[in-house]
Amino acid sequence: MIIYTPIPLELVLEGNSDFSPEYQEVERGGFKLLVENLGNQRGKVVRLLSSNPQDYLNPLLQPGEIIKL
Numbered sequence: 001m002i003i004y005t006p007i008p009l010e011l012v013l014e015g016n017s018d019f020s021p022e023y024q025e026v027e028r029g030g031f032k033l034l035v036e037n038l039g040n041q042r043g044k045v046v047r048l049l050s051s052n053p054q055d056y057l058n059p060l061l062q063p064g065e066i067i068k069l
Helices: 053-057
Strands: 023-028 031-039 042-049 066-068
Touching (some): 023 042
Antiparallel strands (some): 023 031, 031 042
16 A cells, blocks of 8 residues: 655554454354454444355445444
8 A cells, every 4th residue: 555645654654553453253144244343232344254246235244334243
């Protein structure tokens, strides 16, 4: 990734090393999902683990969707 910015790189990447999300693999409705735990029984879909191309068209399984764990 290339970042074009006049801001010093130290300021742009400040706090980046502190980010360490907790991922877990969850099965919902027959689909395996990699989910980032957000707390309060909620999770954000990070990745869909499927070999069926049709599954990737489901808007409820798109990365970034918030689901209940």
